[in-house]
Amino acid sequence: MKPTRKQEIISRAASLFNERGYSAVSMRDIAKAMDMKAASLYNHISGKQEILSSLILEVAETFTNAMQQITSEEIASVEKIQKIIEVHIDITVSFSENIATLNNDWMHLEGEDLKRVVKMREDYEENFRSIIQQGISEGAIKQNHPEVILFSILSTLRNLYLWNEKRGKMDVNVLKKDMVSVMLKGIV
């Protein structure tokens, strides 16, 4: 399916947001990238804020759904963490610019959208935290501070999108294997 004009606008805007950030990109910048005038954008979208929220909500919901799926599975905690890593890689491949916008510009969301995204993020982290804690109490995960484990893995996963040139040359399955190995078993 070829993308609608609206989808094109959102996609080009995402590239610009990722280069300079939401606030530094004007509607005229987006229009220029589309080869049109700023006013014409409003035939397709209701405003700058709609571009931001559709970029962010799309990927935030994708992550939420993936996490709920994994949480509900009846497998060992370590296996759940492995699946989280793999699903992060998959989503990053498909939504790399949405993720960049989520990471960098979520605070420019307004009203209900902002609340929803913050809530989804908190829930996501809480689910992840539970998995780690269960792994520790089962003895499958070492007794490090759970927050340190959570933070280390999540930081790496959330920044995967920064890594697209190098990742492009690397097979996704090899990447998954290496990431899982480094994060679960360490490097020494």
Next chain:
Amino acid sequence: MKPTRKQEIISRAASLFNERGYSAVSMRDIAKAMDMKAASLYNHISGKQEILSSLILEVAETFTNAMQQITSEEIASVEKIQKIIEVHIDITVSFSENIATLNNDWMHLEGEDLKRVVKMREDYEENFRSIIQQGISEGAIKQNHPEVILFSILSTLRNLYLWNEKRGKMDVNVLKKDMVSVMLKGIV
């Protein structure tokens, strides 16, 4: 020593940059946080860009110096990585808002400052990469893809600043021990 007026301005501006990003913070916002009018800021600084570049250059040079110090030491590669982790934690404690600005707003630097910061970043990564590669060739580090190791550790370290409320309750030395353990030896 009590801070100069200029230092106060830069420090308050850093807080605002971290909440909303450089582009979304106006000189009038900074002035309001200082309880003065925007024009008065110019008695102390040459412009918005000077605030940004002094925040970023200060911490970028701190990292560069620390890395050069570690590189020059005659210790095992794994020990070097451990020192990098520890020094990142120390610098994050002292310069957390500078680091946030470096991470999020470096692209709004202009001219020579931008070039310098990008160069320092590349050099830093290259030094880190060499240490990892030497560790692998010595057999002290597992044969994962070096870029995966570099990226995983660096992502975690660069995002430490996001973690200040929780870290505040945690002893820095305990944090260092846990971080080193998680990143070097894994979690399972």
Next chain:
DNA sequence: CCACAAAACTAACGATTGTTAGTTTGATTT
């Protein structure tokens, strides 16, 4: 207490911001 300098102020500038109103173009359908 006066002189001087540092640091605040008011006012304004030209540029740019997101957005709206009203109009024209161009393609498709009747």
Next chain:
DNA sequence: AAATCAAACTAACAATCGTTAGTTTTGTGG
């Protein structure tokens, strides 16, 4: 060929941007 409608356009708006010029206030050392 006429009618229709989506999608482009021009023009303009009020607000805000970083910054400058010129003036007044504030505090300090002689």
